[in-house]
Amino acid sequence: MLDQSQVERLEAEAVNSAKTRQPLYAARKKIFPKRASGRFRQFKWLVMAITLGIYYLTPWLRWDRGAFAPDQAVLIDLANRRFYFFFIEIWPQEFYYVAGLLMMAGVGLFLITSTVGRAWCGYTCPQTVWVDLFLVVERAIEGDRNARMKLDAAPWSARKLFLRVSKHAIWLVIAVATGGAWIFYFADAPKLLGEVVTGTAAPIAYATIAVLTGTTYVFGGLMREQVCTYMCPWPRIQAAMLDENSLTVTYNDWRGEPRSRHAKKASAAGQLVGDCVDCNACVAVCPMGIDIRDGQQLECITCALCIDACDGIMDKLGRERGLISYATLADYNANMAMATCGGTGPVNPALVRTPSGSFADGLAHFHLGKIFRLRTYIYLGVWSAIGLVLVYSLLTRERLELNVLHDRNPQFVTLSDGSIRNGYTVKLLNMIPEPRTVEITLHGLDGGEMSIVGIDQPASRSYSIPVEPDRLKTLKVFVRQPLDQIRKPAQSFEFRIDDTASSETAEYTATFNAPENSR
């Protein structure tokens, strides 16, 4: 029999041991961003006004296109498959313009991200703009950070209920207006508004409003930073596009550390003291609820509000602005190396200053030249090249087009007088919102004549065809050539259309088939 002490103890532990058990999920930690003020906040207000203005007002702009096209400046007419943008009208087969714009948007994103980092996220992303708008409402009703935190912690009361209901009601109104504005891009805005209000609009209009109201309310009011952190793929992609010369919002530890709440005392005690007074202003204003002093983070949308907050404090303390600033990683690393003697010691802010207290000469400062480098020139070049090609093709595109499909079954028909007939489906595209008359003529094919189904005229080499405004006209055309004029089993010839009024013209080279033994 073994003694108890002789039993070997195995190194084993249950996988769900309470010691190491992780929570499966974590609740969202509430964030109460404090109102910031400063240059970047001003700039963000401006961007917000412009982007929201564009979004809400664009469908209401009018643009006169004459009697045969809608007068809405920007209209995606899905029913008629037309896209109108001011003086530009796009047909479905011209969708490559949209593809080109998407490519420009992609390359533009590379360009912007490689230079000024996640500027899209921080300033213009709809999520950012609407969250900002929702926060304006929240502050107006519940007060700034401290008041909101207090209200949140307070037990339910009539006042709290009133404030909460008002806030959510206004949020919902904004959400409905947002969802509602979207549908006006797809139909005549004034008419559709009337229909929506009187309940006579199409169900898809209400469904669209409902869905977008829901997403706006939930994303802008309830989920906020969760959308950026967990739902959006952009931060991951954008982070991969940053390099050491891209601007990001940076906490400059080389002058801020060691941070201290009691700088004078610490200084007197002979300790090193940085510029950071650990006031947490940067954390309080952050809409993502992070601490930029922890370094560059996935969550940071580079909205620069922490820069404003910190600059305000620095101003009050009479120190240089820019403890938190837009900086490149290269500059930051250089300055850090200076402050830490090449990384050999802790941050010593004295090393980056002259004895008189101003910044040392060797300190790296940002200047515009740093963001213009080969990589950004290449992005700019590609972006401009696509843009120029699009503009060129837009300015030179045809507004009168001709497409011809040769009948394949049968390829040709022998007629009673021995002549050979071929059938063609001819499509005339009048791509302007004006009716016009085009002359369709045969070129080549000796002795050939055409007749057009539905047009009661004797066969000839030329017809006048009226084409409706902004429409495609399909003609069934029979071309016939006398037997003695047939040169070979497959002859090339041209269909040509001319708009004599505008001198526009289009040509299509077609084939005329005849039996092998026809000669």
Place this chain on the structure above:
Amino acid sequence: MSNEHIDEISGITTTGHEWDGIKELNNPLPRWWVITFYITVAWALAYTIAYPAWPMLSSATRGVLGFSSRNEVKNEMAAADAAKAKYVTAIQSKTVSEIAADDTLREFAVAAGGAAFKVNCVQCHGSGAQGSTGFPNLNDDDWLWGGKAEQIQQTITHGIRFAADADTRQSEMTAFADVLKPEQIAQVSAYVASLSGPVKDKSLIEPGAKVFADNCAACHGENAKGNRDLGAPNLTDAIWLHGSGEAAIAAQVRAPKNGVMPAWVGRLGETTVKELAVYVHSLGGGE
């Protein structure tokens, strides 16, 4: 072995998995994400209850909403029929020439007739209506029984030499093998061939013309231009139903093939026959 894997930099526990020094942090999921996940699971389950889903022994559960793709097709067909009703009514009330003259109705009739043609007519006339030996090409301008829309409609309605229909187009070419001598048949074949092209032995033409006048002109006409009342083909043109050339003509003179086309009105109904007539008329040879 310790179960405590803690990342030094972030202070967060890791899953213990490591690839080339890269460790996986064991961050908890956001709660809303987990809730959303459970909602999708519940939604999926509810979906399988609402719609046909679970496989059973012989079929599958029917779903409480009573959805079936067959019903959906039935409804869509009914909706399509309702949408077509306007045109179908117009086609029923108008003559085929009226239909052919109206752009909208013609377009509709050509589409509907083309579909009916692909099902009922291509077996003989070919998918492009180009015909073949013994089966007329409907694209050309040569018509045995007339190429006006009404005449085509009549032909499709009652057929040709179709015994079961009293109003069918009726005629029969005599077999001349027992009536004419072989040399007379050679002569008349040469004469007929000469009307639309060169022949080898021109000496046969003149006696052939006499044989033709005595035996053939009654139906095919003195100038051999044919007679549509009898379905007698024009023998002066370039189109030959049963083959061109003296040999083919002689074979037809000796023992003629008299093609039969069934009457279609009983099977397809008048509306479809009208649509077919407009379609055939639109192929390029309509008169």
